[in-house]
Amino acid sequence: MSGENNPAEPDVNLESEDCPGEDVPGFGDDLELNQFDGLPFSSRYYKLLKERKTLPVWEVRQEFEDALVNNQLVIVCGTAKTGRSTQIPQWCAEFCLSAQYQHGMVVCTQTNRQQAVDLALRVADEMDVNIGHEVGYTIPLETCCSSDTVLRYCTDDMLLREMMSDPFLEHYGAIVIDQAHERTVSTDILLGLLKDILLQRPDLRVVVLAVPPMTDKLLGHYGSVPLISLEASCPAEVVHSSSGNKDYFYSALRLVLEIHRTKEDGDAVVFFASAEEVHCAQSILQREGTRLGADLGEMVPVVLHPSQGGLLPFLTKQPGPDRSRRVFLSTQQGEDIWWATESVNFVIDTGVQKKLVYNPRIRANSEILRPISQCQADVRKQLSGPTGKCFCLYPEESQLPAENSPLILESNITPTVLFLKRIEIAGLGQCDFIDRPDPEGLMQALEELDYLAALDDDGNLSEIGIIMSEIPLEPQMAKALLASCEFDCVSEMLTIAAMLSAPSCFLKPPASMTHEAVQCHRKFQHPEGDHFTLINIYNAFKQSQREQYFSVEKWCQDYFLDHSALKTAEAIRSELTDTLNRIELPISDPSFGTKTNTLNVKRALLAGFFMQIARDVDGSGNYFILTHKHMAQVHPLSSYGAQSQKLGLPEWVVFHEYTLSENNCMRTVSEISPQVFIQMAPLYFFYNLPPSESKDILQDLLEPDGSRKCKDEKQKTAAAGGDASGGCAVMPQTYDRCVIQ
Template identity: 80%
Template sequence: MSTASSCTEPDIHPNSEQCPGEDSFGFGDDLELNQFDGLPFSSRYYKLLNERKILPVWKVKCQFEDALAKNQLIIVSGTARTGTSTQIPQWCAEFCLSAQYQHGMVVCTQTNKQQAVDLALRVADEMDVNIGHEVGYTIPLETCCCPDTVLRYLTDDMLLREMMSDPFLEHYGVVVIDQAHERTVSTDILLGLLKHIPLQRPELRVVVLTVPPMTEKLLRHYGSIPLISLEAPSPIEVVHSSSSNKDCFYSALRMVLEIHRTKESGDIAVFFASAKEVQSAYSILQSESSRMGKELDRMEPVVLCPSQRGPVPVQTKPSGHPKSRSVFLSTEKGEDVWWTLESVNFVIDTGVQLKMVYNPRVRAYSQVLQPISRCQADLRKRLSGPTGKCFRLYPEANLRLAETSPQILESNIAPTVLFLKRMEIAGLGQCQFMDRPDPEGLMQALEELDYLAALDDDGDLSEIGIIMSEIPLDPQMAKALLASCEFDCVSEMLTIAAMVSAPSCFLEPSAEMTHKAVQCHRKFQHPEGDHFTLINIYNAFKQSQRKECKTSDLTAERWCQDYFLDHSALKTAEAIRSELTDTLNRIELPISEPSFGTKTNTINLKRALMAGFFMQIARDVDGSGNYFILTHKHMAQVHPLSGYGAPSHKLGLPEWVVFNEYTLSENNCIKTVTKISPQVFIQMAPLYFFYNLPPSESKDILQDMLDPEGSSNCTDKAPPNSDDTGGCTAVTTYDRCVIQ
């Protein structure tokens, strides 16, 4: 393989259009051999090649390859379905091949893990190579590649994880950032860091793929760099509503039925505000479809929500019934996962989205209903294809924002700050965000890391902080897992971390099955609280897997159905636990033998939990389940799915609890709740955190326990569950965990 030019597509057909220098690879008589594996091309390769040449991006192939040869940073701007996500990475692979991979391979990021897999499969097919060899993918908990992989698709968060050990991305010659317009936290961090990394690596190439509304912002961010704009496709017919419709949910459903009754061909895509609306729409359309006359084709609602979980089956492709129309139902998270569905001819857009926005003052997420951006509206419109129609159930004036709102302005950025502190140690300068995080959110993140002992006196990462950054968990859970090494309860804490990191394992049953589901879930309830209940569920799930090996009558999946548990969520938890175990082994932290159920293990597990979650403590102020959160003085109820939650709880309500999550929503609830004693809190929480708590009656109670003069009377003040600490003397004699 010789080094060569910027335009590398082999001249397969004598009459095909050829770029300058296209014959300079030096393959000679072997032009029909695949330059990536040296094997003859299959007939399918030529068929797919003809399809590729029709794509809009193919018109700029020579322009792109010339720019790639001469520039380190390039922006390619085009609308949906132009072929950028499949063709640009292939041309980058040919560029790296021309240099005999001296500077590394190609990596292409995606914001959605399913799309990373689908793109890798499609591109491997187009390149006529084997998936997992020359082309591969890496997504959370799954890797399909090998040392010979020359083009890899992966999620943006996985590339950040790789940068922990390869901060300057020296393994790669070209980095392709796809879907920059999605503005995920990980993509924004990459865009910020990749402004400086090329200065350290002159041979590195960075290609950013986006849509037109985002182009100007990227040019302002990177400065004077080449921009390759694809030709705008033919205009799509768009029909706007004349006025804002507050009841757009039912308007969308009426529009679906109207279109179906016209008997016009083509599938329908409908965008709703939330997954809950998608579930409701699925049920309603199923019911309506069963009542339709024989003169109409069958109508099949299909859920297409990447984050959707529950009783509605999640599908990504229509069933293929010969006389049926698929109605795809999705949310704001679904725009870029439709690229394989070419049957859609109608798009119905409600124009709103229900987003979770983080409030740093109360350390909680709240649901906010927002209008979508012009960028999102355009992506949805393009799904209908050149001959389709888009029905927008809102006036055009509602599209005020051109770009999608950056997630970094709406998220808890403590994990981001921890990562960036780690990158500073690796020698990278400060990340130049296109939109800087909110100062209040940044201060809260730094304060949280300081409380967790992740920062030293200079504000740099401490030794504990460096270890925490190695663990793929939120900082609080990472600290709790580290503390469990000190308290010999690692096995149990690994299970807790995996279960709270995975989607909820509880299925929400239909109304008529609610009582039965509650009875099933009660069998796993642990008197100490939800964290212990999760261990019970996981252990029972593993036991069902062992039974599966012995008998064909009972499978783990059937067992989950019988107990109203989500099998896929538990499998995800199993994979997360395995990954965390590998991480602890890699960084040589001890993993204790399981001893779940013993009194010592219960006490130590609560201490480890409190080492990470002391900022999330609440007290029942009136004995009726009204919990006062000490850090910000808000009141909350326990989530109904909790062992303590109404109406299913058989456990007595504890006075003091630690919780995993607080959500500002209609229910204003705390989730995954476990009872603790205030003595454990006093032992594990840093004193400067305690003194920074706002004044309250609950803080006064804790202050009395800290008062040495009152220690002799602590048995009178301690709550009923104070035996968790082994007696009141533990308050003054227990040695604080050295992890802190």
């Protein structure tokens, strides 16, 4: 690597206030060389260095470097806008360089993919190197790295996937776990596994970045390790609401308009509870903005998703014309994306968030509205800086939860258990969770993997389980894709898996164009159900790409489809295809549209999703879910929702997703026959279904008439006190596993 040619390059000039050549057009041969690529520093490097030295994190640089030399693990406590996410990984890279990278490079995890990209771009700029060379990033479906990369930003789930082939992360000499307080499932698993990896690798350095009170929890988990605290900048002026926040949504919108009428400078950011509220707020503010006087200047509402592309240049660019004001509308996931912007002068915090909490008993998510944590509230108060204002739409005395709730306690942990079972094979010890998953959720995950034939009789991964763990999908979808290899419908199942893994491809139209959008979407509807409709949409999208004279973006716009979502589905499908090729699974030719293919797609779907079956009990769309006896309806956007008046609803369906909310809707629904369900579902799953009329119907299909008659006679004889066998040959009850072995 180019940096290795200059291992002894002195670092003293980095600390000097007199930056060589800063205002000198040419200064001969006394150029300071970049220790990472051996080239002279540019004038921009010194400009950025001057800015970096003003960050709070620079006050603890020497303390951090000393701690890193003398300890395997260091915890750094600091809020957003202290510079922790940009500077500490650079100092870790210098540490690894000093050891000639003999223990590995540096990786820094992020909980958000776009945050990883934006930080990598910024840090490459600060280090005066090229993105994709010395500094790079890895996010789902995109890698920008090379053999020269010494510092890499990546999402926490991508680092976990690396452990499948490198369980002790021997490629790295330093690992920075950023945003540990977010408590994502992947970050919690990493924090648990690293405790064991550190014992196996005395040369490894781990740095954990978090905010209080998560730092106290980390100290309790890891024991006596250094804690370095960063001085936060002075918080903004904080104004609390004197009343409750029941009407938080309209209170926030009224406040935005009042701020704009004051003509005070600065952009505003509003934190709402959900994406639905964000889009609704945008529509209202756009309408109200047209009614404001021209003398107030333009108000521009901007929907901001942490996952959307190119946030860094978008946030750092200056506002538009004089007296124009951007109003950024975000959700509970967006606090840390504001590290790079200085234009925000007003923060409006509604203090609530909508979360999906998984219930293992019914294998479904519940949508819950609840307060944000004190940790989140404190971070939001820092975002507008000392000259700004933060409006909290809840009383000051409100008792907020101290920290973010660990997602591993609120999520379906079946994918987690599959992953942990996989790395056990590689010799890694038990994961020492900071907060252990609920035993009920753990048992449900093991049961589900057993139903999917992913476990052997000893509870270890079966051959099927090992293959499933290689496929970057949820276990049920991975099993369905695996089954499609047997049923010669791999091409179709790849498309279904990609479309369901990507964001929804359906754009929500303006209210005035709802009917037109429904008519456009109806052109893609397939009579067999939503899974097949998704194939129609994807195939039409690919066809529009092949027609060179046609603009794909325009085509998507005309049909109210999301171009970026379809491009994401295309990338996911390509990645899944590469995975199947790598593990040498057969990929059949597409034959979508034939009766045989339709049946085979349903068989493959049921091989993975036999636990998600429902029956229309009254012919009017009231579906009974067999696994937990809840009632649900088909989602209004389903193709069955549009066709129900003409064609009627199917009696039996398989669904992809069900959420307990106000309307309890099933999403992505397709018709199945009970005969195919009986064929594909493991019998030991079937016999564990709770009793119901629907189960009795399936039981009649499963057992021959003679067997059923014999069973009735046995029950009568037993009631009369006679021999329970009743003179009939008793059929043994078998508990065979899924036929796809």
